[in-house]
Amino acid sequence: MNDSLHKDFSVYQLALGVDSPPQAFPLNPATLLSLVRATIDLLIERQINATIWFKLPPGKIWYTELIRYQSSARTVSTIYNCQTKEKKAEADADAESEENLTSSSPLDCRHISLASIPNSHISCEYFLIVLSPNFCSVVVAYQPIKKDKSKVLSKENANKSQPLLTLISIDSKVIQIILDGLKQEIKSELDTIAPTDFICPTASEPGLISQLFAKQIQRQDEINRQIRTERISKLKEKNQNLHKKERLKDEYLSNVCQELRTPLTQIKTALSLLNSPNIKPNQRQRYLQMLNSQCDRQSILITSLLDLVQLEHNLENTTLELVKLADIVPGVVSTYQPLAQEKGIMLAYTVPTDLPAVWCVSGGLKQIVINLLHNSINFTANGGQVWVRAKFHGEYIQLEVRDTGIGIAESEIPKIFECFYRVRSGVSDEINGAGLGLTIVQRLLWHCGGSINVKSKLDEGSLFTVQLATENNKAINAGKANI
Template sequence: MNVSLAKELSVYQLVMGVQVPPKPLSLSPATLLSLVRAQIDLLIEQQIAATLWVKLPPDKIWQSELARYKSSVGASSLIYTCQIEESGKGGDEGEGRVNASSSPSSPSSSHHVSVHLPADSQMRRENFLMVLSPQFCSLILAHRPLKKRQNQTPVKVNTNKKQPLLIITTVEGRIIQQVLDGIRKGIPPESSPILLASFICPTVPEAALMNQLLAKQLLRQDEINRQIITLGTNRLEQKKEELYNKEQLKDEYLKNVCQELRTPLTHMKTALSILNSPNLRPPQRQRYLQMLNTQCDQQNSLITGLLELVQLERNLERTTLESVRLSDILPGVVSTYKTVAQEKGIILDYTVPPEIPSVWCVSGGLRQIVIKMLHNSIKFTPNGGQVWVRARIQGDYVQLEFRDTGIGIAENEIPKIFERFYRVRTAATEDYGGAGLGLTIVQQLLLRSGGSISVKSKLSEGSTFTVQLATVGNTPRA
């Protein structure tokens, strides 16, 4: 059977056109689903074989209600499913469409009729369930108002399920009859006739059925309320746990900060107390003055690193990604560090092939990454060593390798080097200083840029850090 309706037809307008129309209520889609379920519960319990006119969202949760009714009442019922035909899609898709795979019965079934609505139908913003039977008639109607800008220009529909709907539910025969008559008139002459052309809605519904319907609606609403309370409780517990974890991390972070700041102060206090000794020899005095100078530098490095990390973590999510070329960054930074390398007798060189494409990185982030990686490589490489920086293409990514002949990292320490304040421990007496935050900052920058960093190292042989960044034209792993 081929049934279609005129685009001017609107169930909402038919209802509001009756004498003394019912007042629509602004309710949620969840309440609409509750009303539909209560209606289906009543039909199944009373085994009412009715004709249903429906236009419901295509989601499975809605269509399962029709399937539930169809499987219980069986072949004695008839369902007219209204479907929007999208332009250029031949009616196969669109709002309100029930596909054969998800409908309660195949569209070709004699007990299921597809009613086609044009793409610009007035019913596009409506959903409804109309029940027609000699014992019981009802209508549940939801209309989504069209929002307008201040200049009265229509805006795009907000399809958020939480948006309130204007909902009307009625069992009045005069209202339902007017809707049914309007549907009959809205069927073009060339369309197939509907089966119940002579059906007349009963004027007064049975009181017992109305009492049962009200009871089922109350039960369904109570179920929704319980679900809402449970969901709210779960969300509250989850939020509470998140806040607790954040507080724990904050406490741990502050504990580490205090510990790191206390260490240089302890050394400085020790040096100052010894310097006050009148019996201190000049070489000893010079050594303790040097200790003070070193610990002041350490304290300054910690404070600077902490401020940098705090600022980075605060602003990182709001920082946009930018396209940047390695050839615009690497030569200048390497040139700056060549002087430092030469003072230690370290050979510093780099290679950036001309075909290396641009990469994605947070604004200003690539320069910070290169600076911190070069600083570490030179710091942990003894006099006379070598440091190389090499860029190469690896699939959809560019790899930037920082390789040195430095002191290396023990295998058991490699997983810890990206932790805040962690500094590589060596058997040597030399103190390499630093805040232990450089690699933490590098990792944070790379994570925000959709990149990564890895390391291979052996003690006394050196380390190779590999930074990986997505090339422009490929989506970074944010």
């Protein structure tokens, strides 16, 4: 065989080589499958005993159609499965998939090898040729390979992402030219193939052609209905998500308003009492302290809300950075040491200087340590203890903040990361925090692939454990913390 002709072998080009070639049009794999199914539907419905030549995309669904035809046929049909020799491993995998799929009803076919070189036309083509005395047709699809080395796609994914240039014909001249080309390509196997399997009858029955078109329209309608159903389903899902976001937004705004209203109510009450003509000096002092306390609470709440909004706005565009705990923890602890001494709390830390750096949102590690330490000191009574410790834990660095404070009831632990939630027990009743510190900690950890865990018992204290990925840890799943 002439080697240059061998290299140029293409069923698609043969179909275009006739005087009046069929019109090529781009299709997605789903539409191509509908054309194959329409042809099989016609063969089954009219009980047509046909010879079939095929080379179809990888995947069990394509073989299923041929098995469906073969299992419904009254007489044995001849089916030739044409495969190129290149990428033999893929062809073997396809054959194995076919065998696994059809263990109870295997496809009885002849395997024909088509010689080709890498990236040749035939390696990128698919076809289905049907030959019978009263009906013949061919469907040919060609998928150009995009030579983009920066994108490594599997063959199946490539089939889904690129359109197929498709030809459909019932013209006996077109089909015969393709058969003659196949005959030349597989000369070494001609002794085992009946000569009639390379002959296309002169014309198909008009009635069968009309039925084929009807089947194609029906199958395309099925695809369109399926697409509409999927689109409607996606729209419903989007609407549900939007409604959920709106509901969460409404709940959030309601909580914000309630939090802002509480100190305002206290301030208004104190102001009205201060205007009383019979107020005593000690009462005046108490009401002034109330005013000062509630103003501070209002200021803390507004500042915390602004911090949370700013944090959410910046996190999406903030990159991760490597930070060493030994560079952060000592400075934060020294800042809180005067407050701890004022309350009679023993505050200490242990952070080895040789611990590797961890990944965190820019400036986020300091915020995490500040919020956890502030939380522990506030909820620890006079004479208590607070420790900060960092250590290795597998592929992560573990930061622990432990206190001997009032503790948290087991039922409350899942709620402490919610916005504005404050544990109200004992000493905590005197604290005017905004209830957003742990929320901010959680949001920061979500974006750097970290996690936080809480263990606590009432009157025994709490242990907050943060895990952060080290610089050598490649498996960072940002936004998926195990709370």
